[in-house]
Amino acid sequence: MSSQERLVESARALLWERGYVGTSPKSIQQRAGAGQGSMYHHFAGKHELALAAIRRTAEEMRAAAETQLSAPGTALERITAYLRRERDVLKGCPVGRLTQDPDVMADPALRAPVEETFAWLRDRLTRVLDAGRDAxxxxxxxxPAATAAAIVAVLQGGYVLARASGTADSFGQAVSGVLALLAGHAVAPAE
Amino acid sequence: MSSQERLVESARALLWERGYVGTSPKSIQQRAGAGQGSMYHHFAGKHELALAAIRRTAEEMRAAAETQLSAPGTALERITAYLRRERDVLKGCPVGRLTQDPDVMADPALRAPVEETFAWLRDRLTRVLDAGRDAxxxxxxxxPAATAAAIVAVLQGGYVLARASGTADSFGQAVSGVLALLAGHAVAPAE
Known part of the structure; x- marks a missing residue:
């Protein structure tokens, strides 16, 4: 990994563990094994580095969702695969958790990738549901839009339930609940 | 308000604004206008005060939910009233947010009221849905249990969507989405 790459990965890890306010330029450099000169050669400062880190996290979340949502299958099958995908549930969602970081939310540039990722995800699910209706x-x-918002909310709220109960089971139960509700709106194929 | 009461309310406000680690015994005393002697007369320390504060917040959340969930009406009407209740959506859920406080989650005593409140809420909604099936x-x-988990998750995830988008509309859309899904499972009354 290049030192630029290591700096971005260190900023991601520290943002996750300590939040924006708890992440110092020095701690990023130390974790990356990079000097101050190297950091300021690649980035104007902590803010630009945090932005690169948040954008990277957002891109990964999109790519992971796209894998299931663009796979072959019915709308219900694709949404089921997306919701049932293996996740580190007790850790939580790397993008959703940024909404709880007051420094990230108060900064329009840092908040933008978070807002865009959720807007993209809701739109992507809306299109899957639309395709399911059309088919x-x-x-x-x-x-489709309200249903997509509910599905994204179940996922984000499922992480909250899992943390509250200390077990991933509650996440799974919330996912089962919304999938069963959705299955009630499936049209039986003509024989 | 008694000084004991003021100390609990100050601890609640500070836990909300700064989290457990950012809340010092001194800051609680200052906000409550109470001396160190008064605080240690009523509470063994910050931990006991934080526990009283979290319990109070949890009790208020239960009482507020009980108001709508025990009101007259069908299961769907009661759940709709609960989900549509006026909320300070962009502020977030005072109990749900505690699941993001690492110091609260790492302490079994402080975590217990959070876990119990979500378990109670899921059980309460399960009983409303059960009654709706029986009727x-x-x-x-x-x-009923999986559906109840999905409903609580939509609420908690709705707060995440609202913060991400900077508007309460996304919370409302997620709520509309899950209510429409649920309405599809309503049985039309016999004429």
């Missing part, structure tokens, strides 16, 4: 798999009365 | 209002195939 006659899902009830036409279903509102 | 013939809801499809018997609906799993």
């Amino acid at each position: 006659g798999e899902l009830d036409r009365a279903l509102d | 013939g209002e809801l499809d018997r195939a609906l799993d």
Whole structure:
């Protein structure tokens, strides 16, 4: 890994562990094994480095979601695969957790990738549900955008339930609950 | 308000604003307008005071939920009233947010009221859904416990979406989405 790469990865790890306010330029350099000169050669400072780190995290979340959501299968199958994907549930969502960092939320540049990622995810799920309606798999009365918002919320809230209970089971139960609700709107294929 | 009461309220406000690690005994005393002697007369220290503060917050969340969930009406009406209740959405859930405080989650005594509150809420919603099934209002195939977990998750995740987008609308959309999904499992009353 280049020193630029190591600096971004160190900033990601520290943002996750200590939040923006708890992440000092010095701690990023130490973790990356890079000197101050190297850091300021690549980045204007902590803010630019944090932005690169947040953008990287957001890109990974999108790419991971896209893997299941663009796979072959019905809308319900793709959404099931996305929600059931293996996750480190007790750790939480790396992007969702940034919404709890007051310094990230108060900074429009740092907040932008968080906002865009959730907007993208909701839109992506809306398009999957739309395709399911168009293909006659899902009830036409279903509102794709509201349903997509509910699905993303279940995922984010599932992490909260898992942390509260100290077990990943509650995440799984919330996911099962919303999938069963959604299955009730599936249209049985004509025989 | 008694000085004991003021100390608990100050601890609640500071836990909310700065988290457990950022809340010092001195800052609680100053905000409460109480001396060190008064604080240690009523509480063994910051930990006991934080526990009283978290318990108070948890009790208020239960009482607020109970107001809508025990009101007259069908299961769907009671759940709708609960989800649509006026909330300071961009502020977030005072209990849910504690799951993001690493010091609270690492301490079994402080974590217990958080865990119990979510367990209570899921159980309370399960009983409302159960009653709805028994009354013939809801499809018997609906799993009440999983559905209850999904509803609580939508609420908690709705706060995340609202913070990410900077607007309460996304919370409302997630709530509309899950209510519409649930409505699809309602049984039309016999004419």
